Amino acid sequence: MTENTSPGPGAALAGDASGEPMLRVEAVHHSYGTGAGAVHALRGASFTVRRGELVALKGRSGSGKTTLLHMIGGLDSPRTGRVVVDGTDLSTLGESELLELRRDRIGFVFQSFGLIPILTAAENVGVPLRLRRAEPRAREER
Ligand SMILES: Nc1ncnc2c1ncn2[C@@H]1O[C@H](COP(=O)(O)OP(=O)(O)O)[C@@H](O)[C@H]1O
Ligand SMILES: [Mg+2]
Structure with a gap:
């Protein structure tokens, strides 16, 4: 890992002295497949979520909601762009660190x-x- 100073499990609500958002999604592009058959599921998604903020993601079926949630949860990685969870760029994490993120920091309720x-x-x-x-x-x- 690089200069990750992210707090340990359970520290997420311990205050916001850093001013770092809980989540930063920066120019995330993702596609499935390649060439003429490629499906561009995300074309430059960008937003931030503050600590404690409640956010609903809306969009018609096929608009990329599940793809985006997979990126945020470290289940898949974007073709380009960055996902930063509590100051940690997910692209800097290896498989076992992503596993810890999913176990300790991200809760998923699947459809x-x-x-x-x-x-x-x-x-x-x-x-x-x-x-x-x-x-x-x-x-x-x-
Ligand atoms: N594993 C996959 N392989 C190929 N195309 C996919 C895959 N998952 C999703 N897609 C396509 O990506 C687009 C976005 O899908 P998805 O993220 O599931 O949207 P939503 O959750 O908003 O319905 C859709 O066109 C969908 O068909
Ligand atoms: Mg979906």
């Missing part, structure tokens, strides 16, 4: 799958906390 049916809603929410071996008490509180 059509991802819940474990034998667990309660609260237990499902607690799964990533179990994976990072959070104390049961801290997990319950969260």
Whole structure:
């Protein structure tokens, strides 16, 4: 990793002294496939999200919402442009660091799958906390 000074898990709400936005999406382009058959899913998406800000992303089916969320969650990387989560440029992270980001910092509720049916809603929410071996008490509180 480069000069990443991003705080550890759980520090996201600890204040905003740096003034760094929670999320910066900068001129993100992404396409699927190549040549004449390429689908340009994102053509220069740019925006920032402040700490604690609630944002809804709207657009018709096929407009690139899921593609953009995959970029922000480190599940896929843009062809060009940058995604910076809490000061960390995701392009500087290796696979295991991206895994930690997804486990500790980014929560995804997928449209059509991802819940474990034998667990309660609260237990499902607690799964990533179990994976990072959070104390049961801290997990319950969260
Ligand atoms: N894995 C893929 N391979 C090829 N084309 C894809 C793939 N995923 C999405 N697309 C295309 O990219 C565009 C954006 O899709 P998507 O990000 O899923 O939009 P939304 O979530 O807004 O419906 C669409 O034209 C879609 O068909
Ligand atoms: Mg979608």
